[in-house]
Amino acid sequence: MNIGEIAKRAGVSRSTVSYALSGKRPVSEDTRQRIQRVVDELGYQPSASARALANGRTNTIGLVFPPAGNHYTGMQLDFIGSVTEAAAAYDYDVLLSPSGVDSDRSFQRLLGERRVDGAILMEIRLEDDRLDHLTAVGFPSVAIGRTARPEGSWWVGLDHTALAAACVHHLADLGHRRIAFVNRPEQLLRAGYESAQRGLDGFTKAAAERGLTVRTYCCGDDAASGLACLERILHDDPATTALVTLNEAALGGLYRGLAQAGRHVPRDFSVTGVVAGRWAETVTPQLTAADVPAEQMGRLAVDLLVERLDHPDAPARNHLLAPPISLRASTAPVGTTPADPAADLLVPTHP
Amino acid sequence: MNIGEIAKRAGVSRSTVSYALSGKRPVSEDTRQRIQRVVDELGYQPSASARALANGRTNTIGLVFPPAGNHYTGMQLDFIGSVTEAAAAYDYDVLLSPSGVDSDRSFQRLLGERRVDGAILMEIRLEDDRLDHLTAVGFPSVAIGRTARPEGSWWVGLDHTALAAACVHHLADLGHRRIAFVNRPEQLLRAGYESAQRGLDGFTKAAAERGLTVRTYCCGDDAASGLACLERILHDDPATTALVTLNEAALGGLYRGLAQAGRHVPRDFSVTGVVAGRWAETVTPQLTAADVPAEQMGRLAVDLLVERLDHPDAPARNHLLAPPISLRASTAPVGTTPADPAADLLVPTHP
């Protein structure tokens, strides 16, 4: 079923069908209706490939993210969801590309074979060869995250430095003096992941400013690593009373480690960090955290990209977000005394 | 940069370039190398649209899942990840389509505009108009889940009936007599979602078989709903000692509800269900559950689809999985006495 068939049945030329459907040229109401009737009857829809070939646009955007091995974090997945739905609202489809670096086959296909009109990149590194490549060839793209020199480029990012610092100040204000930092995996930190790097930076500086005693840790993206990490923290400095984490996937393990060590949250130990909101609410006690507005960020990234696609020489735009800390139940003043016996939980040495 | 340009520079015809690159016709080693050199020099890659138009294949598969509002469950997201990576291994790209029903624009585009060679569908309903449509038009697809009449079609599914029943038997064996069932949201159950329907069925029958007293609940896909649901459970029958859940997203809320009600897991209350493994391990205590092998299922679905695409008249194949219950820490014999004082936790009325 192609446009020629429709033309024949409607007794008009192929171009007229094309124009009737696209509205790019006036068509007499009479023939327009005749064509529409045939189209409806046969359920005709133009071939995406043919159209893409003819006018050089695929109406598809690429979503690039590192292959996560087995596990994506909740945050990454929230991005995928929100980008997909925001794109659907513009009638764009989303093509997934699990590519951590420039040279990944999937990334090459996306660009080289012109499968997409533009791309959204997740998990940005401070020096990101994928972005360098895209910028070099002038390919329309928007980053979720900032490189080391984000000026003049398109992105929507989180102010990880400020967020981590805010967590430190929150804990310091509560009287905590010895706190730990639980980062993403060491491999990612070393690769220069923006959130890991800037987060660590913000944490370290704020802690120095407040004169706190700190230790920083890298931690695998899973519960087991979180548990192990927490054991190291308490082993290295049993007097630690709080931690800040960027590692959402490890959160469950951190909590379990605290429970196993007999530290009650938040009475004996405070936990906070930067985590997507709805995941912060699944743990008990609910996590006091700077909520990553993944939904909003995905939508903004799509808005930006669509704008850029519609106006090829529009000046670069971006959004830097710094959501406030949502106070929930995982932080408390250091050295709180139990308010009632019921709070006296998880303490192994109990008469 | 197109194939004509390459041909010109290499001093051969366009067809020779095409054959040299595809290997579908012998080309003298000499010219092949000459062509390859030009290709490498110019970084030529054939246009996906043109190729798709010419040979009728896009080398893309569609992944169809319901628009989830804001929240995808961990399981859904594991599917997306595993399907994408499995597809990448076959050099297929994945196009996302957030479509719950046949009539969604995105679904229409996928099929009508022939954007993909085949599709994988998630969140199957017992009567699924999307699948009916696909089958009717003979479009290659594989379902993750089974309809009411799965014979002769392509799918990879979970034996939800058996899984829910296994959970019941596990609890009954531990001595539990009054148990609750926490299902997916009512709207999904009524829409005929396979897991919700078959799971409920399996639970109900197994409970009857064991002569248990049960209540069944629908519950929203989020922590707050889980908390509310648990409160209802204990309100409706305070003597309830265990629950089975299919609702992964509510799990955190269920746990919190139990803690708030002063029920210690697993001493006072056992929790089990059907949940993706890595999410079962993030909660404390870790959930004893039938682990949904999302990673494996995604891979199998892609394998099946690729096989179907390569052999258009291969007979339908499928995989029905019934993973065993992984014993972790959230279930225990009913009425267990604390082994040591440390276990004496979360009980409000404590001297």
Place this chain on the structure above:
DNA sequence: TTGAAAGCGGTACCAT
């Protein structure tokens, strides 16, 4: 207001 025809960039058949 409409039609004819030249691309878009490949593939593959038919020749040589």
Place this chain on the structure above:
DNA sequence: ATGGTACCGCTTTCAA
């Protein structure tokens, strides 16, 4: 072993 060319299905310019 290689070249010429029709064709995939749609868009758009040029003409009428």
